[in-house]
Amino acid sequence: MDDQELDEGFKERFEALLARFPSMKMAADIAGYSAEQLAKWRDGKARAPLRPIANLCQASATSLDWLVFNREMPSSTIVTATDGELPDVVWIPLLEVIASAGPGYENARPYELRRLPFPRTWLQRLGVPEKYARFLGVDGDSMEPTIMDGWIVLVDTRPKHARANGIYVLVDGPNVRVKRIALGWQNSIVLISDNERYQSEPLSPPDAEALQVAGRIVWAGGEI
Known part of the structure; x- marks a missing residue:
């Protein structure tokens, strides 16, 4: 050659x-x-x-x-993820879940596609224990420019309720969505799209309490 x-x-x-x-x-x-x-x-x-x-x-x-x-x-x-020879890297599952930055994306029961490397120091700085970290794909442009269409995001799967402002993975039946949540008065919340072309969605306290949260997004090509 x-x-x-x-x-x-x-x-x-x-x-x-x-x-x-x-x-x-x-x-x-x-x-x-x-x-x-x-x-x-x-x-x-x-x-x-x-x-x-x-x-x-x-x-x-x-x-x-x-x-x-x-x-x-x-x-x-060949060095593998289980050899224990990569002290500065953790291997985080990439799930077969597409979280829609839009009206919702139907997902079957998710399973692990593969594992992706992530710097251990970054994960520690984000405050996410390794066992609660998952990667998901994002489809749609409603969260641009914060999260671009097709990006992979890192999710802290511990939060099951929106107790602080941030970007969350939301579950509505078989649909999975990504939205910024702003907390309002008396337990109301607002679902916000970072793309100004999309309108915000206010939820009253009963609807807000019924909202299913699958985790909080802590990294999307950078700390957010």
Whole structure:
């Protein structure tokens, strides 16, 4: 394989490696370089140094030998999420749930699709115990620019009621929604879309009490 073929293959594999992270910013923080620099490596505009590439491979349980040479290492030598050798990374379940930033999105019983790496220090700073952290996908534009259509968000699944202002995952039968909640007088609440094109939805105390909360969103490409 000549250098051009190697470079093209590396670009494709490096793009697949970056896709294992919930955001480019997270991958950049783990690599120790800017997101702009990672984009240059991905697009073949610059050659990537070994150390940040090795850090990304370790954090995502990816074979460095596969990334560089397109060779699979024996499974016994590949770092996995359960090896305990990644003290700075936690592996958070990505659920098969689409939370709609809009009128509601019907979901079947969710199950774990896979696990995504997340910096342990970030999770500690957010104050979310690992066992209560889950990733969900978001569909729709009503929460833009805070949460963009297609983003993955990190949810603290402990809150089951809206006791403070914030962005929550709401359940209405089979439908799952994402809305900002503002607390009003005498236990009333307002469901707010950050996109100004959408109207707010005030809920009286009885309806507010009946609202089912599946958790609070604490990260969406950045702390919110």
